[in-house]
Amino acid sequence: MTRFLKSRMRSVMLVALFAAAFSLITTLSPVAQAKNIKIGFSMALTGALAGGGKQALEAMKIWRDDINAKGGMLGRQVELKYYDDQTNPKNVPGIYAKLLDVDKVDFIVSGYGTNLIAPAMPVAIDRDVVFMGLFGMNNNKKWKYEKYFQILPAGPDPAVGFSENWFKAIETFKPKTIALLSADAGFARNLKEGAITNAKRAGYEIVYNQNYPPKTADFTPIVRAVNAKKPDIFYIASYPNGSAGLVRAIAEVGTDAKAVGGGMVGLQFSGLMAGLGPNLNGILNYDFYVPEPTMALYPGASELIERYQNKVKTEGLKTDALGYYLVPWAYAYLDILGQAVNAVGKIDHDAIAEYIHKTEFTSVVGKVAFGDNGEWTTSRTIVVQYQNIKNNDLSQFAQPGVRKIMYPADIKTGSPVTFNSLR
């Protein structure tokens, strides 16, 4: 073949390839279904946060079925349009652009977690649409976007509000010194910063303040280093891997800290709870919903969770078997949007945002009101202490008495005792 032909071939091939790539992308435009109201979102269905993402998605499907049974939004049926963001923020802007421009969704809500909400913010702001957030930590602090609302019940200053109740709960130990440890990851670092603020307010001396990398396999050296500082309390902001590793390391090395835990993500998940079993006893941690009798202030939550658990069983889903952690919240952030849209009576994002700002909603997570930056006006993270765990049987965690509520005072079902007294 001559050189000329070769280069000709190349350019033809390149052009053909470009054309193919372009047409492949453009043919994605679906047939418009004018009738349904479409709610679009990205969700972590694979990757590090997939455990939470899948759980949230099932709850959202339950909400969709509920609202459709009740006649839908604005009298139209609701359809969920979602894509897997692979727990990678990089995929998020493209997904939301696709949802808004190609799928022509009527509303967008966020995926699960701070890191995956952040890259969607500018897209929402750019289109000036209402944006509901699911478990985002301070996502709107820089943007101050008036149409963003977030369901994590951590109060107006989420980083601080998240651990506020925990620090109130430990006052009973009259601590003087505190050790702080956090995972080297976005959410956990924010939690620890908030905890430092609370610790300083309370006048505790910080004797240890470190971060651990997410890939850490053995936590015993860290626990020993903390013990060497003899802290009265040990605040941990960790991700699931680390939470499990730390619980075990503490069980093995022991500690004299009176309170251990605080912001340990993952201890609310079925797999870890069952796997860790009795090693959890004594841990004092945050939570959002536990099967204690006083949680009746969340109307319909326990029925919702029961439906979710049945769904997991009957459909053979590979998601969290219990669903306490995210199900009510993933349901609620859609529910609030649905209520607002139906109250406004039309798709008018300005009016809907205004309505959400001025209304106190009642949903499966109780009464919700949004303040500045779309955060909750009050903090309602609850503090639980693990106790009476006998074995690795999962069903015990569905019963009251295992994760007793220590704070807030109005719903408490127990009082915190020192870590070692429950071992």
Next chain:
Amino acid sequence: MEFTELLLNAIVAGILLGGFFAALSIGLSICFGLLDTVNIAHPTIIVGAAFCTFLLNDLLGIDPILAGLILTPVFFILGLAIYSMYYQFFEKQSAEALRGLAFFFGLLFIAEVLMIMAFGVDHRLVSAPYIGNSFTTALAGMEFSIPYRLLAAFVVASAMTVGLQVYLSKSFFGRATSAVHQDGMALSLMGVDPVMVKRIAFALGLATCGLAGALMIIVIPIEPAVGRFFIGNVFAIVVLGGLGSISGTLVAAFILGIAESVVSTFFGPSWAPAVSFAILLGVLAFKPTGLFGSGDTR
């Protein structure tokens, strides 16, 4: 006194952690160090074994380490299958290592997806009497607490390494493996089929995944993507130890384990990965073949 106690505890913990690292790396030391197959999917295959261990433990109540032993022949057969495929498409055509790397990346993704479909994405743990307890002893006025689960990892990994080392250096097959690493031609002249030797050696490398998987789920909670966490570690260990040296791999695993543990104790855990990999870079800068590597750099 307190400092000494902390330091000694950190070193002990580091050796135990090193044992765990060694268990993850030893199979790769054969596949990559001796056979030049860049099996980037190795940690992910270990996660697969860990999930199998979980099943055996959860459904049948089998002790995890026993489950690991049961899985060993299964992974041996898997190794035979993977190598046959690899040989067919790459080795036979003497393709560059780069192509093999892409192949194993593909394998990694497929394995992850299969695990997600079979087990979901939630974290899994196993229970056994030796998990969550530790052996505590006082020595010269200092207290040592040794978690049984890490001790188990250490003992099993050491036994595995010593066993493999003895097997590879003493048996005919083992010497054939080393020979195939240096000169495949000479081996065929001796009347041994080099492909067969490589296939069995690769399968042997994968067979270690059975036990390594059991140890993994004993030491850490697992989920399908957790294998990616260890890609850097296992390759660093094999290279640090020197390609082709099984005992070098063990020593390198101890070095990284101790480094991580000591740094975690005294300088803050978040610097641990930088220190571990800086050790690797430093060693490579001065001794390009790793600690126990032979002269040739490929």
Next chain:
Amino acid sequence: MRFKFEIGCVLVLLACFIFTQADINRFYYFAGFAILQYVMISTAWNILGGYGGYINFGTAGFLGVGSYAAIALIEFYGAGIIEQIVAAGIIAGFLGLAIGFFTLRLKGVYFAIATLALAIVLETIVNNWDYVGGAAGVSILPPRKPELLGILIVDRKGDGIFQNNKEYLFFLMAVMAVMSVWIARTIEFGKLGRGLNAIKDNEEAAECMGVPTLKLKLVATVISGALMGMAGAIFPSYVTYVDPPTAFNLELAVNSLAMPMIGGTFTWIGPVVGSILLGTVQQVAIVTISSEINLLIIGVLLIFFVTVAPQGIVGWFMKKNK
């Protein structure tokens, strides 16, 4: 014709510019941006990996350094995007030089593992560098009305060249991608490219035939690293939120070597073909398949291509047309 390729480059850029002016779905800019970014990354990777045969496994390190150099500049004095890109290119280039001195004496797999180690060390450093957000990540607010040399670039009301920041970033990305392809092609047909090829075929023979191997490898690493740094620099503005796991993602290392390999590593067009193909499949898969099957497809594609077309698609075509 002498400058046929250069004319082609200009035409492609013109087409991209017209594309940004047409009023179409913004999704295409996002998808197009991602694909063009991969064109640039895999082209940059191929300069050292394809021509020189040195597998850089630390692509994520160079990209991450670029991204964080950009972030540091934004935090420091609100630098504009062009300054970010230039600075990131220089910093990543120097990084390439420094790394090259340490690791380029290593051969084959040792080099690959050393670069991987480097990426991990860099990620750890960034994790602990709170000025750029540290492990918590950082949000970037893009300027509402960026100007360049006194010309208004982006304005929603239409007074600027582009209506939207994304269109601007898309066009910038296209410029950089075309530029790197041009650089790669110039290297390939020049003395450097031939020297690198000789190194890939047999380094000792190349050295004995008078090729200054270390120098050429260093030059290639610097150019490749600088281009990767530049590709990384534009990333924070595009995604508006960066944390270390994203900036140093394993996916980057996989794609940067998988794409050239699927296309063909021996010529400039290989990485372009590979990244357009694999990049498009990935972009399409994300928004059509919402499950783990997405990853499965990538895995199967990888295995399929490396087994069926060992010389890449371009190599396969050339063989057929021989």
Next chain:
Amino acid sequence: MSEALLKVESVTKNFGGFTALSNVTTEVLTGERFGLIGPNGSGKTTLINCISGTLVNEGGNIIFDGQELAGMKAHQRTAAGITRTFQIPRPFHSMTIMDNLRIPIEFVSGSSSSQNEMKDQAMEILETMGMAEKANEETSGLTQIELRKLELARAIAAKPKLLISDEAMAGLTGNEVDEVLDILIKFNEAGMTIIMIEHIMRAVMQFSHRVICLDAGQLIAEGTPDVIVKDKGVERAYLGV
């Protein structure tokens, strides 16, 4: 004959505990055809690796054209005028034969020439070697003798003052050996100094003006071919008695 082009002074090289070269001293004169013989493992290839710069000798000096070579990299030595071939041919297998030759031309001998001039220079050498018609072929289809010739042609393309030919005739037939010898003699007559390492005694004795013999890293004999052939030490080294 004129003065020495290459001086090897007490060169020593160790691998771990093994001494590959011990205190070797010799010199090669300008325009000379110099033979280097010795049994397998005697250190022949190690010596030329030290001369060409792919290995670094621990002791002694190597002086080429009046210049001390210590610290110079292999490619710098090539630029200074020393080029070698490899015992097992190492062609650049992804390139055509023409492009193989263009590497040394572009990087050493003709770096200031235009692409067309380089092509002409390469072609000229290929014609001398009788390989002109294969110029645009890939190296994968070459026969053993063609690979040997390519190896030589590529080295010659660097226009060296000193060419070191490492067993360029191993595995060739009698006629082919003569063919290669003719080529080497032709270039020598054009002024190129040549060191030939060879196992084929007939070839090396016929070719060389002067021969040295290495055994176990030591120089055991030096002289004209006639002297070497009769040397008892050489005989012992080869026969192992």
